[in-house]
Amino acid sequence: MNHIRTISATPCEHDHSGKSVSEQVNAARKICEQQDERFTPLRAHIYELIVRADGPIKAYDLLEQLRPDRGSPKPPTVYRALDFFARLGLVHRVEALNAYIACDHTHPGHVAEFFICERCDEVKETHAHSHENCAPNGFVISSSVIEHYGLCETCALTA
Amino acid sequence: MNHIRTISATPCEHDHSGKSVSEQVNAARKICEQQDERFTPLRAHIYELIVRADGPIKAYDLLEQLRPDRGSPKPPTVYRALDFFARLGLVHRVEALNAYIACDHTHPGHVAEFFICERCDEVKETHAHSHENCAPNGFVISSSVIEHYGLCETCALTA
DNA sequence: AATCAAGACGTTATGCTATAACAGGGAAGG
DNA sequence: CCTTCCCTGTTATAGCATAACGTCTTGATT
Numbered sequence: 477m478n479h480i481r482t483i484s485a486t487p488c489e490h491d492h493s494g495k496s497v498s499e500q501v502n503a504a505r506k507i508c509e510q511q512d513e514r515f516t517p518l519r520a521h522i523y524e525l526i527v528r529a530d531g532p533i534k535a536y537d538l539l540e541q542l543r544p545d546r547g548s549p550k551p552p553t554v555y556r557a558l559d560f561f562a563r564l565g566l567v568h569r570v571e572a573l574n575a576y577i578a579c580d581h582t583h584p585g586h587v588a589e590f591f592i593c594e595r596c597d598e599v600k601e602t603h604a605h606s607h608e609n610c611a612p613n614g615f616v617i618s619s620s621v622i623e624h625y626g627l628c629e630t631c632a633l634t635a
Numbered sequence: 636m637n638h639i640r641t642i643s644a645t646p647c648e649h650d651h652s653g654k655s656v657s658e659q660v661n662a663a664r665k666i667c668e669q670q671d672e673r674f675t676p677l678r679a680h681i682y683e684l685i686v687r688a689d690g691p692i693k694a695y696d697l698l699e700q701l702r703p704d705r706g707s708p709k710p711p712t713v714y715r716a717l718d719f720f721a722r723l724g725l726v727h728r729v730e731a732l733n734a735y736i737a738c739d740h741t742h743p744g745h746v747a748e749f750f751i752c753e754r755c756d757e758v759k760e761t762h763a764h765s766h767e768n769c770a771p772n773g774f775v776i777s778s779s780v781i782e783h784y785g786l787c788e789t790c791a792l793t794a
Numbered sequence: 795a796a797t798c799a800a801g802a803c804g805t806t807a808t809g810c811t812a813t814a815a816c817a818g819g820g821a822a823g824g
Numbered sequence: 825c826c827t828t829c830c831c832t833g834t835t836a837t838a839g840c841a842t843a844a845c846g847t848c849t850t851g852a853t854t
Contacts, residue, residue: 514821514830514831516831516832518831518832519831534810534811535810535811535812536810536811547833549832549833550833550834550835551811551812551813552812552813552814552832552833552834553832553833553834555811555812555813556831556832571730571731571780571782572730572780574810574811574812574840589766589769591770591771591774591776593774594777600771600774602769602771604766604769607748607763607781607783610748610761610763611750611783611785612750612759612761612787612788613788614787614788614789614791614792615750615752615759615783615785615786615787615788615791616785616786616791617750617783617784617785618753618784618785618786619783619784619785620781620782620783620784621730621731621780621781621782621783621784622766622779622780622781623730623779623780624766624770624774624776624778624779624780625776625777625778625779625780626770626774626775626776626777626778627774627775627777628771628773628774629771629772629773629774630773632773632774632775633773673801673802673850675802675803677802677803678802693839693840694840694841695839695840706804708803708804709804709805709806710840710841710842711803711804711805711841711842711843712803712804712805714840714841714842715802715803719802733811733839733840733841795854796853796854797852797853797854798851798852798853798854799850799851799852799853800849800850800851800852801848801849801850801851802847802848802849802850803846803847803848803849804845804846804847804848805844805845805846805847806843806844806845806846807842807843807844807845808841808842808843808844809840809841809842809843810839810840810841810842811838811839811840811841812837812838812839812840813836813837813838813839814835814836814837814838815834815835815836815837816833816834816835816836817832817833817834817835818831818832818833818834819830819831819832819833820829820830820831820832821828821829821830821831822827822828822829822830823826823827823828823829824825824826824827824828
């Protein structure tokens with residue numbers, strides 16, 4: 477019992493520093509076009525807001541930020557865009573926060589893994605190898621959620 | 636970059652078969668008492684419903700099931716009990732389902748890992764070693780969410 | 795015994811998160 | 825031109841969760 481199997485994680489530093497907001501938006505546009513999907517002005521606008529947030533952002537906060545420019549958008553406007561981005565892997569939903577975060581990396585065979593500081597709200601994203609090999613016999617994984625909550629180094633030291 | 640670290644998972648078969656509902660409830664009672672917490676009749680009632688569900692159950696479904704016996708309970712009644720159980724590790728929240736599941740196992744140094752079949756809704760729980768060692772330098776994990784979605788063996792074969 | 799503090803529970807009200815369903819418009823292809 | 829698909833707007837509602845207040849019980853203290 478309690479047979480140990482091994483999986484591995486790749487802490488590839490995933491902060492998008494080094495990429496400007498517009499570079500990230502353009503990267504997203506390219507990914508869309510490669511898949512024959514439309515990166516409409518509305519989608520570009522919303523994606524830019526997500527990138528600018530530089531961390532998890534909530535659907536209704538996006539809604540607020542859309543307001544001055546686009547009248548009084550309703551929730552479906554935002555949720556449709558979020559669904560679209562999620563489908564293309566351009567955003568991840570952070571389940572335990574009901575929030576969404578931009579991701580311009582794709583790592584085939586890997587899943588996003590988040591480390592979320594509960595004190596300063598900073599989020600680090602890494603990618604773990606799929607947990608397929610620690611699944612119950614025969615289970616086929618189609619998506620995974622891996623989120624860790626705690627304190628980042630800075631906050632842990634000053635706590 | 637992309638330095639590989641290793642973590643491990645222990646697929647200890649975690650189904651509670653072999654334990655009757657009342658045995659699980661009593662086990663929970665014992666865990667409460669050991670921690671000088673009160674396993675009140677209401678809590679016992681709610682815990683039994685969670686155990687009987689034999690899988691993730693939603694807060695408002697619990698609320699419904701409480702009804703005939705306890706008048707017209709309101710949401711806080713259920714959420715307070717769920718918070719209590721979660722604090723003691725007697726239930727886990729399945730984030731991506733907004734649902735709750737009984738757990739009478741405690742594995743110090745391990746975190747619960749769920750494999751959820753999207754076709755038959757069956758859930759297998761295993762326990763992974765903490766991901767502490769794949770965290771960014773200095774990050775201190777206080778809780779983790781690991782959930783996998785896909786098809787169980789049976790459903791994968793008949794899909 | 796009287797008092798006090800903590801926590802369990804009931805209740806009202808509200809806030810936050812998300813989607814169903816229908817209507818109009820615009821782009822791409824026949 | 826016209827049809828089809830999908831993008832967007834809009835209304836309405838469903839689903840999930842908590843704040844805040846009051847009462848009662850329990851157990852400890854005086």
